[in-house]
Amino acid sequence: MSACVPTRAADPNRTERTHRPHSPPPGGPRRFRIAGADVSASIAVFLIALPLSLGIALATGAPLQAGLVAAAVGGLVAGRLGGSPLQVSGPAAGLTVVTADLIQRYGWRTTCAITVLAGLAQLGLGCLRVARGALAVSPAIVHGMLAGIGVTIAVAQLHIVLGGTPQSSVPDNLRALPAQLADMRPAAVSVSALTLALLLLWPRLPGRAGRLLRKIPAALVAVTGASAAAALAGLRLPKVDLPSWSNHALGGLPEGPVLGLVAAVLTTTLVCSVQSLLGAVAVDKLVAGRPDLPARVRRSDLDRELLGQGAANIVSGSLGGLPIAGVAVRTSANVHAGAVSRNSTMLHGVLVVIAALLMVPILELIPLASLAALVMAVGIQMVSLHHIRTVTRHREVWVYAVTTLGVVSLGVLEGVALGIAMAVGVALHRLARTRITHEETEGVHHVHVRGQLTFLAVPRLSRALHLVPHGADTVVELDGSFMDHAAYETLQDWQKTHTAQGGTVEITGRDPGTRIHEPQAFTGCRCRPWTPWRNHQCDRPQPAPPSRKDPGGTDRAEPDPTGAGGARGHELARGISAFQRNTAPLVRSELARLAREGQRPSQLFLTCADSRLVTSMITSSGPGDLFVVRNVGNLVPRPGEESGDDSVAAAIEYAVDVLRVRSITVCGHSGCGAMQALLNSEPGGARTPLKRWLRHGLPSLERMADDSRPWGRLAGRAPEDVVEQLSLTNVVQQLEHLRAHDSVARALDEGTLELHGMYFHVGEAESYLLTERDDGVVFDHVREADLTV
Numbered sequence: 016m017s018a019c020v021p022t023r024a025a026d027p028n029r030t031e032r033t034h035r036p037h038s039p040p041p042g043g044p045r046r047f048r049i050a051g052a053d054v055s056a057s058i059a060v061f062l063i064a065l066p067l068s069l070g071i072a073l074a075t076g077a078p079l080q081a082g083l084v085a086a087a088v089g090g091l092v093a094g095r096l097g098g099s100p101l102q103v104s105g106p107a108a109g110l111t112v113v114t115a116d117l118i119q120r121y122g123w124r125t126t127c128a129i130t131v132l133a134g135l136a137q138l139g140l141g142c143l144r145v146a147r148g149a150l151a152v153s154p155a156i157v158h159g160m161l162a163g164i165g166v167t168i169a170v171a172q173l174h175i176v177l178g179g180t181p182q183s184s185v186p187d188n189l190r191a192l193p194a195q196l197a198d199m200r201p202a203a204v205s206v207s208a209l210t211l212a213l214l215l216l217w218p219r220l221p222g223r224a225g226r227l228l229r230k231i232p233a234a235l236v237a238v239t240g241a242s243a244a245a246a247l248a249g250l251r252l253p254k255v256d257l258p259s260w261s262n263h264a265l266g267g268l269p270e271g272p273v274l275g276l277v278a279a280v281l282t283t284t285l286v287c288s289v290q291s292l293l294g295a296v297a298v299d300k301l302v303a304g305r306p307d308l309p310a311r312v313r314r315s316d317l318d319r320e321l322l323g324q325g326a327a328n329i330v331s332g333s334l335g336g337l338p339i340a341g342v343a344v345r346t347s348a349n350v351h352a353g354a355v356s357r358n359s360t361m362l363h364g365v366l367v368v369i370a371a372l373l374m375v376p377i378l379e380l381i382p383l384a385s386l387a388a389l390v391m392a393v394g395i396q397m398v399s400l401h402h403i404r405t406v407t408r409h410r411e412v413w414v415y416a417v418t419t420l421g422v423v424s425l426g427v428l429e430g431v432a433l434g435i436a437m438a439v440g441v442a443l444h445r446l447a448r449t450r451i452t453h454e455e456t457e458g459v460h461h462v463h464v465r466g467q468l469t470f471l472a473v474p475r476l477s478r479a480l481h482l483v484p485h486g487a488d489t490v491v492e493l494d495g496s497f498m499d500h501a502a503y504e505t506l507q508d509w510q511k512t513h514t515a516q517g518g519t520v521e522i523t524g525r526d527p528g529t530r531i532h533e534p535q536a537f538t539g540c541r542c543r544p545w546t547p548w549r550n551h552q553c554d555r556p557q558p559a560p561p562s563r564k565d566p567g568g569t570d571r572a573e574p575d576p577t578g579a580g581g582a583r584g585h586e587l588a589r590g591i592s593a594f595q596r597n598t599a600p601l602v603r604s605e606l607a608r609l610a611r612e613g614q615r616p617s618q619l620f621l622t623c624a625d626s627r628l629v630t631s632m633i634t635s636s637g638p639g640d641l642f643v644v645r646n647v648g649n650l651v652p653r654p655g656e657e658s659g660d661d662s663v664a665a666a667i668e669y670a671v672d673v674l675r676v677r678s679i680t681v682c683g684h685s686g687c688g689a690m691q692a693l694l695n696s697e698p699g700g701a702r703t704p705l706k707r708w709l710r711h712g713l714p715s716l717e718r719m720a721d722d723s724r725p726w727g728r729l730a731g732r733a734p735e736d737v738v739e740q741l742s743l744t745n746v747v748q749q750l751e752h753l754r755a756h757d758s759v760a761r762a763l764d765e766g767t768l769e770l771h772g773m774y775f776h777v778g779e780a781e782s783y784l785l786t787e788r789d790d791g792v793v794f795d796h797v798r799e800a801d802l803t804v
Contacts, residue, residue: 071106102341102346122270132332134328134329154406160419298350414437446467483513488518489520617677620679628777646662648687668756679753694738694741
């Protein structure tokens with residue numbers, strides 16, 4: 016057999032070193048090293064994983080040691096073999112309902128065997144390289160499944176919080192809840208309430224001390240605080256009971272009906288795999304948000320991740336542990352704590368093993384009511400309002416609701432099956448539901464198609480088109496994103512026939528990718544909608560302005576009586592017409608909503624008046640997203656100065672105090688004429704409006720001339736010239752001016768506002784965000800990061 020090994024292209028300028036057979040590599044043996052960042056991250060993850068693992072084991076009804084086994088195996092096995100280096104695996108809240116149902120039906124040893132079989136199934140799926148296919152499941156189904164599991168967890172743990180025992184299903188728990196409320200245990204309720212209060216309040220501690228204390232995980236603080244309070248108050252409550260490891264139950268052979276076991280294995284495999292793969296995709300987004308990581312951490316290999324999760328489940332089930340999947344809470348903590356490799360995940364597993372062996376007396380001081388409150392909070396958080404808003408915006412709320420209700424009332428596998436059926440039904444409904452109307456307005460016939468235009472709608476389309484008389488002016492409005500071949504040919508054939516009979520046809524909207532009809536002026540034009548204004552590349556004849564002879568016989572241009580600017584006036588009219596024809600039908604409903612609800616932008620964007628800066632294009636924003644202020648040089652006059660123009664200060668006050676924007680961005684750009692004028696300005700001379708305005712940029716000149724302050728760098732390189740240096744310095748200086756405004760300072764103190772600096776290089780079409788580091792001010796490439804000044 017031959018192995019595939021990477022080859023390196025020969026370099027003629029490099030001398031290859033040769034070694035004798037069996038000689039050691041140069042430099043001696045490589046030593047294993049663990050980065051300090053991985054050590055600190057592993058401790059943070061361990062402090063979160065320890066109480067959660069015990070709480071999830073309690074919620075499933077499994078032996079409490081099973082949670083510790085799964086946490087250790089998830090860190091060591093999945094962390095070493097998985098394809099997502101920074102993802103942390105272990106017992107997940109999303110598996111709680113599945114595992115609890117299996118334990119109740121088949122017992123603990125058979126549940127361990129099902130975990131092993133699910134791991135084998137994951138290995139098979141990983142070998143078949145189908146991991147990407149799992150991501151084809153609608154997000155509405157995944158979020159609905161997690162929400163249903165969260166509701167089930169929260170309702171069940173509520174009984175333990177009240178001092179009772181949960182039932183086997185959500186309906187049974189709801190029916191038993193009134194009796195449980197009447198017979199609640201004050202001691203258990205008080206400990207649970209303290210746990211929930213600490214969970215809620217700890218991340219919101221204010222001030223500098225709060226920032227330091229918030230580094231301690233809230234889950235650890237909540238459980239520790241509740242346990243300490245219960246011990247000091249002398250409350251007699253059921254506590255964690257960890258029997259001797261010599262009595263720990265390992266996995267056994269599966270016992271039960273074959274079909275039931277197959278369904279159990281499929282359910283466990285599905286939930287473990289989907290949750291882990293979605294977590295791996297989320298890790299890539301988190302890594303992209305840290306500029307120091309993408310070069311050091313590879314993107315997740317989903318097939319390898321599935322193999323690693325399968326191996327971990329086999330080991331965990333064999334050792335008597337819970338099923339394992341990627342855990343979002345621990346993974347997010349791992350990335351944000353600064354982990355740089357898979358060593359942090361593995362080291363957290365080692366710490367769990369040490370705790371399980373040496374910290375048993377401490378763990379047995381934890382009241383079960385505190386763990387139940389912790390897990391109940393996790394369950395409530397799984398019902399995400401953000402996800403509900405997202406699926407509502409994409410018109411998939413019915414898929415989400417059906418999946419959630421199915422999981423709550425029937426079970427995970429049944430709920431997911433109902434969600435898939437609902438998703439298919441919604442897709443077919445959207446594909447088949449097409450409204451086609453015909454109306455005549457002022458002699459023009461309008462055929463409006465709402466929805467996807469497929470072969471199913473061709474008969475109705477033909478009927479509507481044949482209502483148009485021969486030779487009539489017609490507008491066909493396509494309000495949909497898809498048109499199949501049958502509908503395309505029907506529409507094209509009718510267009511040719513109608514045009515040949517003397518009629519006109521204008522088709523607006525979108526087709527599968529090629530416009531059916533373009534106005535004659537745009538024939539052969541590949542330019543984008545903004546290009547007619549400047550340096551247009553199409554061979555379009557430009558109309559010459561009319562001329563007349565002056566008394567001396569010389570031709571001179573005739574003034575444009577309309578004020579439209581001749582050819583440029585035609586460009587303006589053409590642009591407006593193109594908007595009304597192509598864009599307005601697509602944005603009309605959104606603009607109507609904004610007109611009803613009013614503007615609620617998320618940020619104030621303060622930038623230069625330069626015509627090359629198209630704010631909506633460089634920020635991928637739309638109507639209602641940005642509150643934009645533009646002026647020469649993106650300047651922010653300091654408050655209290657007699658500038659003769661309060662427009663910028665008024666806009667800042669309105670944006671912060673009235674619109675409640677969450678961030679303000681000051682954006683400079685390359686080749687800024689205002690910065691060039693500022694450099695060329697000389698004292699004295701006429702005080703023109705431009706000079707009076709540019710004096711607000713003089714602090715930027717002074718800042719750049721101050722040798723004690725390091726110059727800003729652009730993605731690690733020095734500025735190209737003094738104009739670019741002043742543009743970068745000006746962004747930093749105007750942010751300082753912003754902080755001096757009362758409304759901004761007040762919002763910053765309250766933690767409701769963030770300030771950002773941005774630089775746009777026009778020639779490179781590249782955006783940079785400002786970060787302040789120990790070695791100076793740096794404008795970095797944008798990687799979906801939260802780069803706050």
